Amino acid sequence: MKIWITTVGWSPFAVFNTLWFAIVRDSYIPDKIYLIWNSKVENNKEIIKKYLNALNESYGFNLKVVEYKIEREENFKEFIKGLSDIILKEKKYNNEIAIDITPGRKFMSAFSMFAGLEGV
Secondary structure, three states: EEEEEOOOOOOHHHHHHHHHHHHHOOOOOOOOOEEEEEEEHHHHHHHHHHHHHHHHHHHHHOEEEEEEEEOOOOOOOHHHHHHHHHHHHHHHHEEEEOOOOOOOOOHHHHHHHHHHHHOE
16 A cells, blocks of 8 residues: 655645656555644645545545644644654555655654654
8 A cells, every 4th residue: 555644734735746746757646645734734734635635536546535633833742753653553554655745844844754764
């Protein structure tokens, strides 16, 4: 199973465009997409979900969206714990994991890159 992990930030296009590029350029069509979000960007999460539903309908994909809420975007420990929990859970099933470091705050991208390289 292919897993895509991304953070929701201030630009829904930062989330969608990277995924779209992975699909078009590399034929990487994930089975499950994790959206890590917080209440400050809830509206953007809903916009992204609409875009993903449009992909499902237009191309016959079955992209399953899993929402993972963190309470405060500036809480580093909560973010890395959530990211680690997702990665470890999916690794248990030997799933292929892609982590999008494009959207979100800089610290989120840094932690996401570290987690991806280290495999948590």
